[in-house]
Amino acid sequence: xxxxxxxxxxxxxxTWNTALWLGNHSPGLERTILLIMNGWHQNxxxxxxxxxxxxxxxxxxxxxxxxxxxNWVEIAESWIDAYKSEKE
Numbered sequence: 001x002x003x004x005x006x007x008x009x010x011x012x013x014x015t016w017n018t019a020l021w022l023g024n025h026s027p028g029l030e031r032t033i034l035l036i037m038n039g040w041h042q043n044x045x046x047x048x049x050x051x052x053x054x055x056x057x058x059x060x061x062x063x064x065x066x067x068x069x070x071n072w073v074e075i076a077e078s079w080i081d082a083y084k085s086e087k088e
Contacts, residue, residue: 011071018053018070019078021061033079042080046072
């Protein structure tokens, strides 16, 4: 069962939107995210990803969604899962 705040399988619209922006990335952004991810536990990766994205985007996605309510651990998990799938 989904709650009223869930959006397209993500915690909320802000998490979905941020994940979408990160998924439609440039090769340079992907390399940076993979470097941030490499060897870190998902929570540390989530913290580092949040810090990095706030440096390049500020407090909003390029289309104006707030980054404050983003579930960074959920995004980190999705990148880790996708990366594991590619390596298998």
